[in-house]
Amino acid sequence: MSEMQYDWTFDSPAGGRQVDVLGDTQGATAAIQSLLTDSTGEPPAIPTPPDCLITLPAGLVRENYVITEAEVRELTGADEEALARVRSNPLRMLETLLELGTVRIGDVPATSDILPQLLLGDRDALVVAIRRVTFGDEMDFAEIGCPTCGADFSATISLGDIKSQTAEVGRLTVPLRKGGYAIVRYPTGADQAAMLADPKATNAEHNSTLLARCLVEIRDAQGNTKPGGADLAKSLGLADRRTILNQLAAKQPGPRLLEVSIEHEECGGEVPLPLSVADLFRDF
Known part of the structure; x- marks a missing residue:
């Protein structure tokens, strides 16, 4: 050998x-x-990835304390394949995105049992954080129509500039049209899943499902109390239903994705640019 x-x-x-x-x-x-x-020479510029730790706007309630710290991670090619398989179903895509990109809530692993317990605003905050840690802070938009001058233009927004609001995890009191008030709780991921479970349901039926789950009780002007439920949600007047839903949307903690806007520098007009999960992950 x-x-x-x-x-x-x-x-x-x-x-x-x-x-x-x-x-x-x-x-x-x-x-x-x-x-x-x-x-030798100048080293290449390598952008610093966004922090993987975020503070949830509301947090996960655990007995007598609230967990507000969460950790996310960068998505991979395997994650892209998994998301592509469910892209036609917006709710399933959102759930898959959160399960893949969220590592933990406090010291609790982010499982399919834990994530639905989070408020919608906390889930939105996680989605934004996953987008930032995966693709960076900036998003480019082309052919934005300006409602002021009618011209199309391109712009770049910073996800870090999106306004966010906080709220205590608890119940919301909403005055009603004929006196009295409704006591409601903020919707969670589980409520959202129940609301969107039937793809053939109308918007009115979606609203009834959400109210049936989140409406705790109604107290009328005379002090009488009615417990929440499907029957009460359907018996409410249209004005009261819309008031409750609008208040839930307006005071929901989390990033104000639907309120994003940019300035068209050419004319100075303010251009609405509402964002959704599909917008944030449009490349998938």
């Missing part, structure tokens, strides 16, 4: 000839020094 031989050679930067490391030590040293000299 012959002895194994190693041929350690590399190309010299001068003329491309090979240098025998063992037989020509001086030449090898000179070649290495030349390579080091040629490779």
